[in-house]
Amino acid sequence: MNNNLKILFFYRSKCAQSKKAFDHLRKLNFEITPIISEKKGEDLSNEIKGWEGDYILCFRSLYIIKNDLLKNTKEYAINFHPGPIDYPGSGSVNLALYNDENIFGVTSHIINEEIDSGSIIDYINFEIHKKDNVTTLLNKTHEILFDLFVKTTNGIAKYGKKYIDEQLKENKNINWSGKANKISEIDALQNINSEITKEELDKIIRATHTKEFPVKIKIHGFNFILDKD
Numbered sequence: 001m002n003n004n005l006k007i008l009f010f011y012r013s014k015c016a017q018s019k020k021a022f023d024h025l026r027k028l029n030f031e032i033t034p035i036i037s038e039k040k041g042e043d044l045s046n047e048i049k050g051w052e053g054d055y056i057l058c059f060r061s062l063y064i065i066k067n068d069l070l071k072n073t074k075e076y077a078i079n080f081h082p083g084p085i086d087y088p089g090s091g092s093v094n095l096a097l098y099n100d101e102n103i104f105g106v107t108s109h110i111i112n113e114e115i116d117s118g119s120i121i122d123y124i125n126f127e128i129h130k131k132d133n134v135t136t137l138l139n140k141t142h143e144i145l146f147d148l149f150v151k152t153t154n155g156i157a158k159y160g161k162k163y164i165d166e167q168l169k170e171n172k173n174i175n176w177s178g179k180a181n182k183i184s185e186i187d188a189l190q191n192i193n194s195e196i197t198k199e200e201l202d203k204i205i206r207a208t209h210t211k212e213f214p215v216k217i218k219i220h221g222f223n224f225i226l227d228k229d
Contacts, residue, residue: 005156006053008073010035010061017142021059021149028157037061055156056111059149060142067113075161077111079118080149082141084125088116089180093137096128098189098207104128104137106145108152110168115180120171121164124148134210192217 007030011018025032035047040062048069056065056077070077083092084105096104105125110118124144128137155163190208192201192215205226209215215226 004031005055005160006031006033008033008035008048008051008053008056008069010037010056010058010063010065012036012060012062013038015060015142017146018060020146024150025057025153028153030157035061035063037063057149057153058111059145064115065111070111070113076164078121078152078164079109079111079116080145080152081107081109081116082138082145083107084123085120085174086177087181088176088178090183091181091186093134093141094186094189094207095181097132097134097137098203100203101128104141106141106148108148117176117180119168120174120176121167122148122152122171123174133206134208190215194219 007025009022009025009032011022011034013036022032022034031053033048033051033053035044037044037060042063044063051069052072052074054073054075056069056073058065058077058079060080060082065077081088081092083096084103085107087095093104103125104127105123107123108121109116110121112118124147126140126144132140152164152167155167159166186208189204190213192204194217196204205215209226217224
């Protein structure tokens with residue numbers, strides 16, 4: 001067991017699966033430097049200043065890792081993306097629902113200077129059900145992403161760098177599809193207009209609406225928010 005590895009672990013606050021991921025790393029007895037991410041664009045430079053170690057692991061983190069930090073990593077920097085290779089970037093769940101996909105997935109990949117573009121380490125695909133909405137698909141995605149995290153970190157603990165090397169070799173012909181999507185695309189999708197069709201409205205509600213981020217329409221300078229259970 002490679003339990004003396006130094007891990008810089010980026011994860012999200014108020015996220016049950018992130019907490020489980022952190023607890024799993026502790027069970028593997030890695031030397032962990034935890035970095036909690038709360039919002040996009042936050043300054044975490046003081047917390048990571050001077051870190052050098054073996055692996056960087058990112059699980060649902062909102063922090064964009066800079067190249068200088070990647071250079072301080074002896075082995076690999078790995079991100080666990082809550083989406084398949086067809087949906088790099090933000091809003092993967094939303095866009096997959098909007099496009100009425102039948103299959104979704106989660107992906108682990110090498111972190112480089114461009115978002116969700118590094119070599120694929122591993123992935124798990126699963127079915128999207130017709131009754132799925134943003135909330136149900138997000139919950140399912142995060143649970144399966146944790147499963148992928150456990151599989152990958154267990155492999156590192158048992159075999160070290162060799163495990164990732166073998167995974168990269170196995171999946172060398174699997175590539176991302178297109179450039180990373182931006183959250184602004186999802187924000188724009190939620191701002192509907194008064195001439196929208198019933199079919200299109202149903203698609204947008206399924207793909208984007210939650211209590212925290214409701215669909216809305218703006219009329220004469222006033223925002224009207226969808227009230228839906």
